[in-house]
Amino acid sequence: MASPRKVADIGTDYAQRYGFHDPEEYFLRSPKGLSHEVVEAISRLKKEPEWMREFRHKALDIFLAKPMPTWGDTQMLSEINFDEITYFVRATEKQGETWDEVPENIKRTFDRLGIPEAERKFLSGVSAQYESEVVYHSVKEELTKQGVIFLDMDSGLREHEAFVREYFATVIPAADNKFSALNSAVWSGGSFIYVPKNIEVTIPLQAYFRINAERMGQFERTLIIADEGSKVHYIEGCTAPVYSSNSLHSAVVELIAKRGARIRYTTIQNWSNNIYNLVTKRAVAWEDAVVEWVDGNLGSKLTMKYPAIFLKGERAHGEVLSIAFAGPGQHQDAGAKAVHLAPNTTSKITSKSISKGTGRATYRGLVKVRKGATGCKTSVQCDALLIGEAARTDTYPTMEIAEDQVRVEHEARISKLGDEQLFYLRSRGLTDDQARLMIVNGFIEPFVKELPMEYAVELNRLIELEMEGSVG
Amino acid sequence: MSHSAKPVFSCTDVHVWIAEKEVVKGVDLAVSAGEIHAIMGPNGSGKSTLANALMGHPAYTLEGTVELSGEDVTSLSPDEKARRGMFLAFQYPVAVPGVTVASFLRAAVAAVRGTEVPVREFRKELLARMEDLEMDPAFAGRYLNDGFSGGEKKRLEILQLLMLKPRFALLDETDSGLDIDALKVVAEGINAAASQDVGMVLVTHYQRLLNYVRPHVVHVFMDGRIVRTGGPELALELEERGYDWLETPATAGGA
Numbered sequence: 089m090a091s092p093r094k095v096a097d098i099g100t101d102y103a104q105r106y107g108f109h110d111p112e113e114y115f116l117r118s119p120k121g122l123s124h125e126v127v128e129a130i131s132r133l134k135k136e137p138e139w140m141r142e143f144r145h146k147a148l149d150i151f152l153a154k155p156m157p158t159w160g161d162t163q164m165l166s167e168i169n170f171d172e173i174t175y176f177v178r179a180t181e182k183q184g185e186t187w188d189e190v191p192e193n194i195k196r197t198f199d200r201l202g203i204p205e206a207e208r209k210f211l212s213g214v215s216a217q218y219e220s221e222v223v224y225h226s227v228k229e230e231l232t233k234q235g236v237i238f239l240d241m242d243s244g245l246r247e248h249e250a251f252v253r254e255y256f257a258t259v260i261p262a263a264d265n266k267f268s269a270l271n272s273a274v275w276s277g278g279s280f281i282y283v284p285k286n287i288e289v290t291i292p293l294q295a296y297f298r299i300n301a302e303r304m305g306q307f308e309r310t311l312i313i314a315d316e317g318s319k320v321h322y323i324e325g326c327t328a329p330v331y332s333s334n335s336l337h338s339a340v341v342e343l344i345a346k347r348g349a350r351i352r353y354t355t356i357q358n359w360s361n362n363i364y365n366l367v368t369k370r371a372v373a374w375e376d377a378v379v380e381w382v383d384g385n386l387g388s389k390l391t392m393k394y395p396a397i398f399l400k401g402e403r404a405h406g407e408v409l410s411i412a413f414a415g416p417g418q419h420q421d422a423g424a425k426a427v428h429l430a431p432n433t434t435s436k437i438t439s440k441s442i443s444k445g446t447g448r449a450t451y452r453g454l455v456k457v458r459k460g461a462t463g464c465k466t467s468v469q470c471d472a473l474l475i476g477e478a479a480r481t482d483t484y485p486t487m488e489i490a491e492d493q494v495r496v497e498h499e500a501r502i503s504k505l506g507d508e509q510l511f512y513l514r515s516r517g518l519t520d521d522q523a524r525l526m527i528v529n530g531f532i533e534p535f536v537k538e539l540p541m542e543y544a545v546e547l548n549r550l551i552e553l554e555m556e557g558s559v560g
Numbered sequence: 561m562s563h564s565a566k567p568v569f570s571c572t573d574v575h576v577w578i579a580e581k582e583v584v585k586g587v588d589l590a591v592s593a594g595e596i597h598a599i600m601g602p603n604g605s606g607k608s609t610l611a612n613a614l615m616g617h618p619a620y621t622l623e624g625t626v627e628l629s630g631e632d633v634t635s636l637s638p639d640e641k642a643r644r645g646m647f648l649a650f651q652y653p654v655a656v657p658g659v660t661v662a663s664f665l666r667a668a669v670a671a672v673r674g675t676e677v678p679v680r681e682f683r684k685e686l687l688a689r690m691e692d693l694e695m696d697p698a699f700a701g702r703y704l705n706d707g708f709s710g711g712e713k714k715r716l717e718i719l720q721l722l723m724l725k726p727r728f729a730l731l732d733e734t735d736s737g738l739d740i741d742a743l744k745v746v747a748e749g750i751n752a753a754a755s756q757d758v759g760m761v762l763v764t765h766y767q768r769l770l771n772y773v774r775p776h777v778v779h780v781f782m783d784g785r786i787v788r789t790g791g792p793e794l795a796l797e798l799e800e801r802g803y804d805w806l807e808t809p810a811t812a813g814g815a
């Protein structure tokens with residue numbers, strides 16, 4: 089990696105310094121590690137406009153200049169080897185991996201979840217795309233009629249450049265944090281959605297409706313703009329474990345809810361346990377807008393994710409509802425941010441975590457109320473469930489309230505999967521496993537009931553797998 | 561014993577330890593089908609400990625023998641006992657947030673009966689039993705014991721008794737904290753179960769339950785032992801005279 093430069097020194101002469109003309113050739117030779125050459129090649133390969141290329145290069149300099157976060161799981165973070173990572177994989181190359189290389193436990197889980205063959209291959213990176221043209225076709229017609237744009241981010245940039253340029257990175261600037269800078273430099277895939285004024289998208293938009301899209305890219309970039317009075321629900325991920333030989337995933341998701349608009353963003357992710365999942369998600373909610381993050385995190389080695397809502401317009405409302413399941417050896421460092429910048433804005437954060445075995449769950453949250461943002465209300469509730477003596481949970485709720493006329497509620501609860509609950513259920517004939525599962529499913533019920541039916545069913549099944557054979 | 565048939569439940573020389581402390585110090589019981597026994601005794605004498613240990617609470621150490629219909633179940637887990645027809649109504653039922661009464665009971669019924677009951681049929685049965693107990697059907701959708709009042713919890717225990725149809729049931733102070741209407745409803749539930757040949761042991765402090773449920777046998781339980789056994793008149797006597805006149809075998813130097 090290049091030696092760090094100060095963020096302030098970052099220049100704009102990237103084209104002169106790194107311009108070259110054979111990106112295809114480049115990727116044939118040096119697939120690993122991060123450099124301006126890689127960034128240049130990605131941008132050229134995608135035939136991106138000049139401003140995006142500049143943006144990527146600048147972001148890379150920011151990434152190189154920024155130190156690693158000094159909070160969170162610094163130990164695990166320090167183990168990331170940025171030189172060992174492939175930053176760009178062409179769709180065609182994904183097929184290089186064979187079904188045989190997919191680990192046994194992942195295959196078993198596919199079996200148990202009943203994932204169809206085609207989808208399995210896609211999920212495990214064996215096949216580049218999951219053909220769902222039939223489903224997508226009717227959806228697409230409907231959307232086009234309404235003037236809704238729903239594309240992968242790369243196509244979005246190609247087909248609606250001016251639009252993308254206006255909003256891209258306005259919610260999360262490259263310099264926001266080290267990993268948003270990384271994503272900005274090497275992003276690929278993700279969704280671009282625009283919902284016109286007063287349009288209500290009735291079916292949830294799901295990433296897998298998109299064809300030819302790098303749905304599960306390592307460095308996804310999603311931007312959703314809901315224009316005034318519109319409404320949209322976007323669903324990302326699925327409960328099947330996402331296997332990748334690449335250990336770093338770092339997405340950036342930006343949401344813009346204009347006056348009176350409503351966005352719900354639902355995520356369920358189940359990464360294989362070699363993966364660092366370091367994601368920046370942030371929304372801006374204008375006057376009377378509502379933004380909801382529904383965020384479920386399973387798997388991964390380390391997840392750091394704190395969906396944020398900036399309440400910029402009066403009476404805007406934000407909610408973050410999340411669950412995290414930290415199995416043995418995993419660390420889920422998740423939370424939420426609500427920043428009240430306008431009067432009478434409200435927020436509600438509900439965070440549930442389960443730590444099992446040596447699993448570790450951390451809630452890290454920030455609620456901020458700016459001076460002058462009177463009449464705000466915020467409530468934060470964190471529930472942690474511990475399974476086994478070695479399980480661990482920590483809570484770091486930060487409140488920065490600069491205004492007196494604010495109602496703040498905060499509640500944190502830690503419970504152990506208790507002997508008395510188990511005994512009660514077992515005295516009714518349920519086996520130890522059944523009883524544990526019932527308690528855990530009950531614990532996450534407030535989350536599950538917010539999910540569309542098929543996801544709820546899948547999530548329950550997945551939790552069942554995670555709970556299997558749990559000792560203590 | 562008033563019934564000569566083979567008991568549905570019996571225990572012999574049961575001792576129970578909590579950590580290092582011996583709380584139950586040698587108990588024998590034999591209960592026949594349809595028979596109702598009452599156990600009465602002062603606070604802290606070990607009644608709940610006995611009941612929980614008999615059901616197989618993992619925190620307690622039990623010595624002695626426990627049999628269900630002649631089968632030795634001493635070392636079986638609580639769920640195995642439940643599947644063999646044993647039931648415990650808890651003195652302090654535990655809340656399980658997020659799990660509805662209906663889904664919990666459906667799972668329990670399937671486990672105990674060893675077969676899944678079709679949803680429709682189950683629902684019908686559940687609603688009928690809830691009506692018997694004068695419970696608002698809305699309770700089926702509420703989370704198990706979560707935010708239930710004391711009386712509501714006790715009613716729910718009886719609902720479970722009626723749904724699970726055990727052969728033998730231990731009811732630990734199911735009458736405590738009930739208003740008079742609830743007490744009648746609960747008593748009817750107990751009588752209904754007894755009339756279907758369930759053998760029962762009621763742990764109670766109050767004669768008033770026994771006005772509605774007529775026990776065949778009354779045991780006085782003090783300091784971890786049964787110190788006296790008699791007919792229903794014994795309960796009346798306790799009501800009048802308290803426990804002081806009954807010395808524990810330890811102080812009396814053996815009963």
Ligand SMILES: Nc1ncnc2c1ncn2[C@@H]1O[C@H](COP(=O)(O)OP(=O)(O)OP(=O)(O)O)[C@@H](O)[C@H]1O
Nearest residue numbers: 578583601602603604605606607608609610651733
């Ligand atoms: N988990 C425990 N740890 C320590 N002591 C316990 C525990 N459970 C019960 N005990 C003790 O054992 C004794 C018997 O308690 P138990 O609950 O069985 O009494 P009980 O007869 O049911 O009383 P009550 O009429 O008040 O319900 C009491 O002294 C109690 O404090």
Ligand SMILES: [Mg+2]
Nearest residue numbers: 607608609651
């Ligand atoms: Mg008791």
